[in-house]
Amino acid sequence: MNDMPTPESIGLSREDLPNSYIGRSVPRPNVPKLVQGRATYTDDVQLPRLVHAAFLRSPHAHARIARIDAAAAMQVPGVVRVFTGADLAKVCDPWVATLDHLKGMKSAPQYPLPLERATWQGEPVVAVVADSRAAAEDGVAALLVEFEPLPAQLDMETALAPGAVVIHPQLGDNLVFTRTAEKGDVAAAMAAAHKVVEATFVTGRHTGVTLEPRSIIADYNRAEGTLTVHHSTQAPHMMQGVFAKQLRLEDGQVRVICKDVGGSFGIKVHVYPDEVAVAAMARILGRPVKFVADRFESFVSDIHARDHRIKGRIAVDADGKILAFDIDDLTGIGPYSVYPRTSAIEGNQVVNLCGGPYDFANYRCTTTVVLQNKTPTCQYRAVGHPIATAVTEGLVDLAAEALGMDPIEIRRRNLIRDDAYPYTSPPGMRFEGLSHHAALDKLLQMVPVDRIRADQAEQRKRGVHRGLGFASFIELTNPSPFMYGIGGARISAQDGATVRMDPDGSVVVMSGVTEQGQGTEGILRQIVAHGVGVPVERVKVITGDTQTTPYGGGTWACRGAGIGGEAALQSAIALKQQILVVAGAMLQAAPDSLDIVMGQVVDRDTGRERMPLAELGRIVYYRGDTLPKDLPRELVQTRHFITKEYPFAFTNGIQASWVEVDTETGMVKLLEHWCVEDCGRVVNPLLVDEQVRGGIVQGLGGALYEHCVYDEQGNLLTTTMADYLVPMSAEMPDMHVGHVETPTKESLLGAKGAGEAGTAGAPAALMNAINDALRPLGARVTEQPFTPARILAALSRI
Amino acid sequence: MINKQVVARGLLGLARGMSSMKWPAFGYARARSLQDVWRLQSEHGDGARLIAGGQTLLATLAFRLSEPTVLIDITQVxxxxxxxxxxxxxxxxxxxxxxxxxxxxxxxxxxxxxxxxxxxxxxxxxxxxxxxxxxxxxxxxxxxxxxxxxxxxxxxxxxxxxxxxxxxxxxxxxxxxxxxxxxxxxxxxxxxxIATAATRSTIAEVARRSGDYAMAGLAVHLSLGSNGQVAAPRLVYFGVGNGPVLAKAAGAALAGRRLGAESIAAVQAALAGDLDPPSDLHGPPEMKRHLARVLTGRALSRFLPATEVAA
Known part of the structure; x- marks a missing residue:
């Protein structure tokens, strides 16, 4: 009974067990609510005395705020109050987004509304609070704000050059962070190599475009001294700490409630000045203040990402063995590093992840992170991965081309062997267990390479140019405190779950991880049903309330299943054991001779039903007098989980993309896409497959369509859904998803993350496919998004 | 429907420091006849705007690019x-x-x-x-x-x-x-x-995604004689100018000629005199000219007998 459970002992591998839900495609519980319009998004929350905020945003990339005249705005019917940066600074402290373990990192203090200067177009400058959003917008229209435009620093390439506009003079220059990882002797390896090839890659600045925009209602109750925040966020506990710290409150005075969230993709795990401003205004007004970003505001104020220029070189020997990678990454992050994760992590990830799937000895990679007067960038789905994968896989394909080697063959010769683990990569990433070769073998079972190559040759004769591209990748999941905590950020890497049984035998789980549409609550329900032994319908899941759920980090960096899921499994098993202790007393049987199957206490050996859980619940809660006096009967258990052996649980996979390039129009048609990934234990194959597919779509979006385009003055030109092109179903290919399962040994569940794998590899696979199509025409593209204009230019058609 | 011009004006909205999602307050009146429309227009003057499908107007209202005092709904006329x-x-x-x-x-x-x-x-x-x-x-x-x-x-x-x-x-x-x-x-x-037996028409366009505004497009209408001779060609390009561009030089290059590879090439060459496209988010003028030529070839080839297309 007190033995440590093993996957076998809890039936993890027993598909025949009636309540063996782990590993099954169980529909998620919240789908009917979502499709019937019965979800509760932040905007649906109605509070008495609610007022609405609207912001005047900077029309300039960089400007001094010369004068703010709110007199006319205050005359607008319905307007309650106008707030400036100085007003809010009285109750709200600025924040500086640096992490101690990112050596030398610097950034400037950021206020909810700036005091003197606006530093990007779209930065909130003045807030108007009114009885309705429409009245607040009327008030904004009546504001008189004089800006004195200043020269803007837009181009990251010149950010550190003499004569650059230093965006925050007190920092001395625009350098936020730089890091070089070096291993072996890159120069010697390059000098001795059979072939050295190089290329410059560009990944386009893009953003997350959540269906539900950022939304917040902050309500300060003067009588209780409490701030209650309804927030569309991925990390309620983190935001609790942020609001408390910035508004000079104790954590315990702040409650963050996060009901349904319509998509996040990393967009909603950051501290936004307009949202902190809402909390500060609520603190001052003593009444609830709501702000919902409109789409226009979302484009100019949600974090952007992936604005990188990367120069890369690869060295190979005559057999195609990779000898060295030499990478130089440059990224512009906007005028502030974003709190509290910082905007240096994406570049840092590029350093950590380049070359990741391969076994090679010599490595040098530098990232340089600079300020610019554009929307701040920060972590977005698959942080840094698609960049590192595009560079790595682009270079590997170039090497194969230089050698006249098949792209599959060069990968087979260089992927880290499946029996080589544990393995430490040149930049120091420790891999517990990956399956690159098994994944490649599985992919080749799925992709009909011979048929595709024959079709490709046949189509070429007709002037139709098709291409097949591959991309191996690694993905960082289940982060430990090594990601943020050691740098001083109050970001929890551990997570907790409380599981309880109620009198009717139903089970409730409260978890610190959160749901934004990916199905976190669905897998928690499966895991708990499995762990306790009840039908999945008998489990209710509660997430997203700092006052009722165990403290946790929320859902980001692919930690929901791996961390939150393990905490839920451990607490479910603990509850089951507790139930069996009570059952043993009632049935006069040894607890370990009993089991729970589909809500029934049964004899472990025979499966004979002994007692329904509802009966046990009835006795415990209403007739406790009939139980032995000293019998422990707490039908509630809490467990927390944190990874301890490895800083991250790396996953791996490989993708393939099959495309047709119209060489006259530059249009790319996505014909088919494949992904094999290894996220360890697959808790719910349906959800994992959909996560992979959704991730692929988001990766393809960044590679083909999505682009935040600025003009020379720093005006963002892509501020509607007509100009910022998201991938849509009509253009998406059929996607085939396969799995290899290498469970992590750090947890009983063995799950790693799966939400970012698709995004990590898709752009690289697509780039390689396009270039495979263009190769006979002597053209190549390495600058994302791969627009018709860029492809036509590569073909010298324009 | 939102487009470049709306967006350009949207930027002006941002330039005023405004971003908005709620319509300004306005009145609404439903016309039952054209007489109703004239009456409502005279009552409300310049502040009145007509609304039918609303697919452009409603977006401009949400952007507050248009602030009418009253919308006259003409869908019941x-x-x-x-x-x-x-x-x-x-x-x-x-x-x-x-x-x-x-x-x-x-x-x-x-x-x-x-x-x-x-x-x-x-x-x-x-x-x-x-x-x-x-x-x-x-x-x-x-x-x-x-x-x-x-x-x-x-x-x-x-x-x-x-x-x-x-x-x-x-x-x-x-x-x-x-x-x-x-x-x-x-x-x-x-x-x-109305079309006759000799009428041929087609439309071709290149858009980034299905349903997007065209990077370049072409609507063509002509008569094709039994001998393959083209009469009254009208090639009209869109997405490449300030409005629909009736390509007169290209049309002249085609009129009276037998449709074939040679005449199509002549049309493509003549286009240079017809089109002066602006650059936009998708690419420079050269790209639009190039796409217009490609579309011209593709559209006109649709009228060729199948044997000639294969050749």
Whole structure:
């Protein structure tokens, strides 16, 4: 009974067990609510005395705020109050987004509304609070704000050059962070190599475009001294700490409630000045203040990402063995590093992840992170991965081309062997267990390479140019405190779950991880049903309330299943054991001779039903007098989980993309896409497959369509859904998803993350496919998004 | 529907420091007849705006780029409805929705170009609401229908309290988002000469995603004699200028010639004199010129006998 459970002992591998839900495609519980319009998004929350905020945003990339005249705005019917940066600074402290373990990192203090200067177009400058959003917008229209435009620093390439506009003079220059990882002797390896090839890659600045925009209602109750925040966020506990710290409150005075969230993709795990401003205004007004970003505001104020220029070189020997990678990454992050994760992590990830799937000895990679007067960038789905994968896989394909080697063959010769683990990569990433070769073998079972190559040759004769591209990748999941905590950020890497049984035998789980549409609550329900032994319908899941759920980090960096899921499994098993202790007393049987199957206490050996859980619940809660006096009967258990052996649980996979390039129009048609990934234990194959597919779509979006385009003055030109092109179903290919399962040994569940794998590899696979199509025409593209204009230019058609 | 011009003005909105999602306050009145429209217009003056499908106007209201005092809803005006054929002319009421264009039997028979254009117009939800009159009156340079009506040699019927007048489609589009419509005037119908056995028409465009505004597009209408000789070619390009561009040099290069690889190449070469496209988010003018040439080849090749296409 007190033995440590093993996957076998809890039936993890027993598909025949009636309540063996782990590993099954169980529909998620919240789908009917979502499709019937019965979800509760932040905007649906109605509070008495609610007022609405609207912001005047900077029309300039960089400007001094010369004068703010709110007199006319205050005359607008319905307007309650106008707030400036100085007003809010009285109750709200600025924040500086640096992490101690990112050596030398610097950034400037950021206020909810700036005091003197606006530093990007779209930065909130003045807030108007009114009885309705429409009245607040009327008030904004009546504001008189004089800006004195200043020269803007837009181009990251010149950010550190003499004569650059230093965006925050007190920092001395625009350098936020730089890091070089070096291993072996890159120069010697390059000098001795059979072939050295190089290329410059560009990944386009893009953003997350959540269906539900950022939304917040902050309500300060003067009588209780409490701030209650309804927030569309991925990390309620983190935001609790942020609001408390910035508004000079104790954590315990702040409650963050996060009901349904319509998509996040990393967009909603950051501290936004307009949202902190809402909390500060609520603190001052003593009444609830709501702000919902409109789409226009979302484009100019949600974090952007992936604005990188990367120069890369690869060295190979005559057999195609990779000898060295030499990478130089440059990224512009906007005028502030974003709190509290910082905007240096994406570049840092590029350093950590380049070359990741391969076994090679010599490595040098530098990232340089600079300020610019554009929307701040920060972590977005698959942080840094698609960049590192595009560079790595682009270079590997170039090497194969230089050698006249098949792209599959060069990968087979260089992927880290499946029996080589544990393995430490040149930049120091420790891999517990990956399956690159098994994944490649599985992919080749799925992709009909011979048929595709024959079709490709046949189509070429007709002037139709098709291409097949591959991309191996690694993905960082289940982060430990090594990601943020050691740098001083109050970001929890551990997570907790409380599981309880109620009198009717139903089970409730409260978890610190959160749901934004990916199905976190669905897998928690499966895991708990499995762990306790009840039908999945008998489990209710509660997430997203700092006052009722165990403290946790929320859902980001692919930690929901791996961390939150393990905490839920451990607490479910603990509850089951507790139930069996009570059952043993009632049935006069040894607890370990009993089991729970589909809500029934049964004899472990025979499966004979002994007692329904509802009966046990009835006795415990209403007739406790009939139980032995000293019998422990707490039908509630809490467990927390944190990874301890490895800083991250790396996953791996490989993708393939099959495309047709119209060489006259530059249009790319996505014909088919494949992904094999290894996220360890697959808790719910349906959800994992959909996560992979959704991730692929988001990766393809960044590679083909999505682009935040600025003009020379720093005006963002892509501020509607007509100009910022998201991938849509009509253009998406059929996607085939396969799995290899290498469970992590750090947890009983063995799950790693799966939400970012698709995004990590898709752009690289697509780039390689396009270039495979263009190769006979002597053209190549390495600058994302791969627009018709860029492809036509590569073909010298324009 | 939102487009470049709206966005450009959207940036002006941002330049005023505004970002908004709520309409300004305005009144609403439903007209039951054209007489009602004239009466409401005279009551409300310049602050009145007509609303039919609303697919452009509502977006501009949300952006607060347009602040009318009253919207006059013309969707219940019977004079603006219906599709009919009279005396060799197909009459399409201005309220005919894009989706209706795509399924109307008379249009399929007498102006198949319009039916062919419908799938290119935005997305089904927009096609269910948007009207041909609205699209023509808005005159977006990248929209399909303005180019189609010019290619078809259509006539627009305009009406105001002062009476009715007719304007040839090619004279109707006068500049970027500008038309021959006068204050107080609206489009009541589009009159299209009906197709004959010799008529050939087609539409081709390149858009980033299905339903997007075209990077470049072409609506073409011509007569093809039994000997393969082209008469009265009208090649109208969209997404490459301030409005639909009737390519006169290209048309001249084709008129009277036998359709084939040689004449198509001549048309492509002549285009240089017809098109002066602006750059946009998708690419430079050279790209639009290039795409126009490619589309010209593809569109005209559709009229070739199958044997010649294979060659």
């Amino acid at each position: 019977p004079e603006l409805r219906g599709v009919s054929v009279e005396a060799g002319t197909l009459r399409i009421g201005a309220l005919t929705r894009h989706a209706e264009l795509g399924r109307d039997e008379l249009i399929a028979r007498h102006a198949p170009l319009l039916r062919e254009a419908v799938p290119y117009i935005a997305h089904p939800a927009i096609r269910n609401r948007g009207t041909i009159g609205g699209s023509l009156a808005y005159a977006d340079p990248a929209a399909e229908l303005p180019a189609c009506v010019v290619a078809l040699g259509a006539t627009l019927v305009l009406a105001s309290a002062a009476g009715e007048r007719r304007v040839r489609a090619e004279d109707f589009f006068t500049g970027l988002l500008e038309t021959a419509l006068r204050g107080g005037e609206l489009i009541t119908a589009v009159e299209v000469p």
